[in-house]
Amino acid sequence: MAAAGGIVTTRLGLVGAAGAVGQELLGILTERRFPITELRAFGSRGGGEITHGGASVPLRALGPGAFDGLDLVFFATPAAVAREWAPRAVAAGCTVIDNSSAFREEPDVPLVVPEVNAATLRRPEPPGLIANPNCSTILLVLALAPLHRAAGLSRVVVSTYQAASGAGHRAVQELRDGVRAALEGRAFTAAALPHSLAFNLFAAIGTIDDQGSTGEEAKILRESRRILDLPDLPIDATCVRVPVERCHSESVTVELARDLSVDAARAALAGAPGVIVVDGDGPQPVDRHGRDEVGVGRLRRSRVFAPGLAFWLVGDQLRKGAALNAVQIAENL
Amino acid sequence: MAAAGGIVTTRLGLVGAAGAVGQELLGILTERRFPITELRAFGSRGGGEITHGGASVPLRALGPGAFDGLDLVFFATPAAVAREWAPRAVAAGCTVIDNSSAFREEPDVPLVVPEVNAATLRRPEPPGLIANPNCSTILLVLALAPLHRAAGLSRVVVSTYQAASGAGHRAVQELRDGVRAALEGRAFTAAALPHSLAFNLFAAIGTIDDQGSTGEEAKILRESRRILDLPDLPIDATCVRVPVERCHSESVTVELARDLSVDAARAALAGAPGVIVVDGDGPQPVDRHGRDEVGVGRLRRSRVFAPGLAFWLVGDQLRKGAALNAVQIAENL
Numbered sequence: 001m002a003a004a005g006g007i008v009t010t011r012l013g014l015v016g017a018a019g020a021v022g023q024e025l026l027g028i029l030t031e032r033r034f035p036i037t038e039l040r041a042f043g044s045r046g047g048g049e050i051t052h053g054g055a056s057v058p059l060r061a062l063g064p065g066a067f068d069g070l071d072l073v074f075f076a077t078p079a080a081v082a083r084e085w086a087p088r089a090v091a092a093g094c095t096v097i098d099n100s101s102a103f104r105e106e107p108d109v110p111l112v113v114p115e116v117n118a119a120t121l122r123r124p125e126p127p128g129l130i131a132n133p134n135c136s137t138i139l140l141v142l143a144l145a146p147l148h149r150a151a152g153l154s155r156v157v158v159s160t161y162q163a164a165s166g167a168g169h170r171a172v173q174e175l176r177d178g179v180r181a182a183l184e185g186r187a188f189t190a191a192a193l194p195h196s197l198a199f200n201l202f203a204a205i206g207t208i209d210d211q212g213s214t215g216e217e218a219k220i221l222r223e224s225r226r227i228l229d230l231p232d233l234p235i236d237a238t239c240v241r242v243p244v245e246r247c248h249s250e251s252v253t254v255e256l257a258r259d260l261s262v263d264a265a266r267a268a269l270a271g272a273p274g275v276i277v278v279d280g281d282g283p284q285p286v287d288r289h290g291r292d293e294v295g296v297g298r299l300r301r302s303r304v305f306a307p308g309l310a311f312w313l314v315g316d317q318l319r320k321g322a323a324l325n326a327v328q329i330a331e332n333l
Numbered sequence: 334m335a336a337a338g339g340i341v342t343t344r345l346g347l348v349g350a351a352g353a354v355g356q357e358l359l360g361i362l363t364e365r366r367f368p369i370t371e372l373r374a375f376g377s378r379g380g381g382e383i384t385h386g387g388a389s390v391p392l393r394a395l396g397p398g399a400f401d402g403l404d405l406v407f408f409a410t411p412a413a414v415a416r417e418w419a420p421r422a423v424a425a426g427c428t429v430i431d432n433s434s435a436f437r438e439e440p441d442v443p444l445v446v447p448e449v450n451a452a453t454l455r456r457p458e459p460p461g462l463i464a465n466p467n468c469s470t471i472l473l474v475l476a477l478a479p480l481h482r483a484a485g486l487s488r489v490v491v492s493t494y495q496a497a498s499g500a501g502h503r504a505v506q507e508l509r510d511g512v513r514a515a516l517e518g519r520a521f522t523a524a525a526l527p528h529s530l531a532f533n534l535f536a537a538i539g540t541i542d543d544q545g546s547t548g549e550e551a552k553i554l555r556e557s558r559r560i561l562d563l564p565d566l567p568i569d570a571t572c573v574r575v576p577v578e579r580c581h582s583e584s585v586t587v588e589l590a591r592d593l594s595v596d597a598a599r600a601a602l603a604g605a606p607g608v609i610v611v612d613g614d615g616p617q618p619v620d621r622h623g624r625d626e627v628g629v630g631r632l633r634r635s636r637v638f639a640p641g642l643a644f645w646l647v648g649d650q651l652r653k654g655a656a657l658n659a660v661q662i663a664e665n666l
Contacts, residue, residue, distance in 0.1 A: 212633025281537035300545025
C-alpha cells in the first residue's frame with residue numbers, strides 16, 4: 001500500500017469477484033470508502049465483467065504475472081483455487097486475505113476475527129497471508145468471546161440453521177427454483193446442493209469424517225478453538241442447511257467457569273464490538289440481512305450446565321461472516 | 334366400545350375434525366382399519382362437512398348431549414376447547430384422548446407415548462381421559478427412551494427445526510403464500526404465525542415465561558420428564574419454527590450415565606419400536622413425510638459429554654407426533 005498525501009491507497013486484486021462473497025466484498029469496499037487506486041478482478045475462467053462504483057471492470061483469468069504490482073489481494077474462491085494461487089500472490093509481494101478454508105489451520109497464518117483476536121495481526125513481521133474464518137464460526141465467536149471474557153467458557157453445544165447463500169449464488173437460485181416447482185406441483189432435482197432445500201432441510205454440510213462430523217462441524221470446532229485461543233475447548237456442533245436465502249442462525253448452550261447472571265451476560269454482549277442484543281423473540285434472518293452486527297437474543301440460564309447460558313444468534317454470513325470480516329482485517333493491517 | 338361377534342367396535346367422536354391433526358386422524362383410522370360403527374365429527378362452529386371412507390360426514394357444533402352414546406372421543410382442538418368440552422365427554426361415559434396441552438400436567442391423566450410408557454394405561458381403573466403429548470416431545474422421547482434403557486440418560490440439549498404445519502393448516506398456507514410473494518417481489522405480512530416464515534425462521538413458539546423459555550420449550554422439558562419417568566432430568570430446549578411444510582427435526586446432544594459406543598447406540602435405536610436409523614446424511618423432512626417411524630441419524634460421540642452422544646432426528650409431527658400416537662393409545666386401551 002502506498003501513502004499518497006497522507007492517505008493510504010491500495011492497488012487491489014479480487015479473485016472470485018463474480019461470486020456471492022466477491023460481490024459482497026465489492027459492495028462493502030464501496031460503503032466503507034476503502035481507498036482503491038486500482039481494482040483488478042479475476043473470475044473463474046476469465047471473460048465477462050463486473051461493475052464497481054458505476055464503472056465496468058473486466059474479469060480476468062488467473063495466469064503468470066496476474067498479481068504483479070498489486071498491494072492487497074482478496075481470495076473469495078473455493079479452497080482449491082486459493083491453495084494454488086494465494087502463495088503466488090504472496091510471492092509477488094502482495095498481502096493476501098483468503099476467505100477459503102485452504103490455510104486456516106496453518107500455524108503461521110493468522111486466523112482472524114478483528115473484534116476477537118486482532119492482536120494476532122500485530123506480529124513483529126507483518127503476515128503475508130491471513131485467513132478469514134468460516135462464516136458460522138465468525139458469528140459464533142463474536143458472541144462467545146465476551147462471555148468468555150466475563151466468566152470463562154468451558155463447554156459449547158451449537159446447532160446451526162445455515163442459509164442457502166453459504167453455498168453460493170447457484171444454491172440460492174436452486175432454492176428459489178425448487179420452491180417455485182413445489183408450489184406448482186412440479187418435480188425438482190437438486191444439483192448445486194446435495195439435497196433439495198425446497199420446504200426441506202438437511203444436516204449435511206460437507207462430507208462426514210471418521211468421527212461422524214461433517215466438514216462444517218469440524219471447521220467450527222477447530223477454528224473456534226484457534227480464534228478464542230482455547231485449544232481444548234469441548235464443542236459439539238451440528239450444522240444444518242435450511243431453506244433461508246441469507247443469514248445464518250445458531251442455537252447455542254454454554255457452560256461457564258464462573259457464575260454469570262442473565263443480566264450480566266446481556267450487558268457483556270451488548271457492550272461487545274460486532275454484537276447487538278435483540279430482546280423479545282430474538283433476531284431473525286430477514287431482519288439481520290445487510291447488517292454488520294451479529295444479533296443475539298433469547299438469553300436465559302441453562303438447565304443443563306450450572307453455571308451456564310442458552311442463547312440464539314443470527315448474523316449476515318455473507319457480510320460479517322465473510323466479506324465484512326475480510327475488509328476489517330485489511331483495515332487492521 | 335361394544336364387542337360384536339368377537340370384533341370390538343367403536344362409536345367414535347372427533348372434535349376438530351377439519352383441522353390439520355383431525356384430518357390426519359381420519360386418514361390413519363382408515364389405514365389401520367380402526368373398527369368404527371358410528372363417526373360423529375365436530376367442527377369449530379359446526380356447518381360444512383368432511384369426507385371419511387368415501388362418505389360425507391356433517392360437521393356438528395359442540396352442545397348439550399353432543400357426546401351421548403359415544404365410546405371414544407378424540408379432541409384435536411386448541412387447549413381452551415378441550416378444557417371446556419373434554420370433561421363433558423368423560424361425564425357422558427366416553428373415553429377421551431386429547432391432543433391438546435390442556436390436561437398434560439394433571440397427575441391423574443396419563444401422558445402416553447405407547448412405545449415408551451404404555452404401562453401407565455394399565456391401571457386398576459381404566460382412565461377416562463388420556464393426554465397425547467406435544468409433537469416435538471413425542472419424537473424426542475422415542476429416541477431418548479432406548480438410549481436411556483441402554484446407558485441411562487443424565488442430561489439433554491435439544492434444538493428443534495419445527496414445520497409450519499405444527500401451527501395448523503393456515504400456517505402452511507401462509508408459508509406458501511409468503512414464499513410466493515417473496516418470489517414475485519411482493520410484500521407480505523404474517524397473520525397465522527407471529528412472524529413471516531418466507532425464507533425466514535424464528536426462535537419463538539409460544540410466549541416467553543419468566544425463566545426465558547417459550548411455551549414449546551417448557552412443554553418439552555415437563556412432558557419428556559413425565560413420559561420418561563425422570564422427573565429431574567436436566568433438558569435445555571430451543572424451539573425454532575422453520576420454513577418447512579411438514580415434519581419436525583431435532584438436533585440432540587445427550588450425556589449418559591454409562592459408556593455406550595456409537596455402534597451399541599445404533600443397535601439400541603434400530604431395535605426400538607417407532608424408530609428407524611437413517612445412515613449417511615441422516616433423515617430429512619421430505620423423506621419422513623407420511624412415515625410412522627421417527628428417523629434417527631448422524632449418530633456420533635459427543636465431545637462435550639463423556640460419555641455422551643450427538644444425533645439428528647426427523648419425524649412426521651402430524652402423524653407420529655399427533656394423530657398416529659393418539660390412535661395407538663386407543664388401540665392400547
